[in-house]
Amino acid sequence: MSKQNIAQWEEKFSSPEYQFGTAANGFLVREAGRLTPGAKVLCLADGEGRNSTWLAEQGHRVHAVEAAMNAIEKARALALERGVTVKHEQVDLEDWDWPVAQYDAVVAIFIQFTDTIGRARMFAQIEAALRPGGVLLLEGYGPGQLAYKTGGPKTIDHLYTVDELSTIFPTLRVELLEEYDRELDEGPRHRGMSALVDLVAVKP
Numbered sequence: 066m067s068k069q070n071i072a073q074w075e076e077k078f079s080s081p082e083y084q085f086g087t088a089a090n091g092f093l094v095r096e097a098g099r100l101t102p103g104a105k106v107l108c109l110a111d112g113e114g115r116n117s118t119w120l121a122e123q124g125h126r127v128h129a130v131e132a133a134m135n136a137i138e139k140a141r142a143l144a145l146e147r148g149v150t151v152k153h154e155q156v157d158l159e160d161w162d163w164p165v166a167q168y169d170a171v172v173a174i175f176i177q178f179t180d181t182i183g184r185a186r187m188f189a190q191i192e193a194a195l196r197p198g199g200v201l202l203l204e205g206y207g208p209g210q211l212a213y214k215t216g217g218p219k220t221i222d223h224l225y226t227v228d229e230l231s232t233i234f235p236t237l238r239v240e241l242l243e244e245y246d247r248e249l250d251e252g253p254r255h256r257g258m259s260a261l262v263d264l265v266a267v268k269p
């Protein structure tokens with residue numbers, strides 16, 4: 066990830082408005098019942114904390130990592146307001162010493178800032194970060210999003226396909242993998258009809 070790209074995220078998060086809202090992502094809420102009680106969860110590129118805060122409210126132990134300090138400050142404020150504890154850390158995920166076999170779950174909601182090569186590297190690190198029995202919950206945009214223009218990356222090599230996700234985590238057992246179109250209302254940056262790809266996978 067170029068420093069310029071992170072600077073662009075800092076700029077987006079400099080507004081007091083929560084760019085992706087303060088309610089947790091819908092896919093995460095639908096699928097979080099798969100997590101064991103009090104799970105140790107790694108929340109990747111957590112942004113302004115809507116997902117990490119909600120997970121902590123559900124009783125999980127959450128480590129939220131994110132590159133943009135402006136986002137982390139808003140995430141800290143959200144956790145404080147809701148009276149929950151989240152471990153926030155400023156991290157560039159493309160240059161991080163990833164933990165290995167540490168987490169009961171990894172949550173990856175709209176982390177599409179890498180191209181195909183960077184994604185393969187990052188997904189291998191996600192796989193390694195899970196403990197046996199650990200769950201990956203991942204949602205992103207698919208290629209149809211380029212036509213909707215309602216948020217997300219503007220280049221095709223940052224988008225997910227079901228074909229790619231079905232094989233990119235070779236040691237994980239896929240429990241749910243689907244692409245579908247749905248209206249999103251997740252803050253000003255994710256609003257309107259959207260082309261989505263969801264994955265739930267478990268490390269045996």
Ligand SMILES: C[S@@+](CC[C@H](N)C(=O)[O-])C[C@H]1O[C@@H](n2cnc3c(N)ncnc32)[C@H](O)[C@@H]1O
Nearest residue numbers: 066074085110111112132133157158174175178
């Ligand atoms: C589309 S936002 C999604 C935020 C959050 N996951 C959510 O669903 O609300 C993408 C996030 O990726 C973060 N990001 C971009 N590049 C990153 C990097 N190299 N390492 C860590 N986070 C990064 C951005 O700062 C931003 O918060």
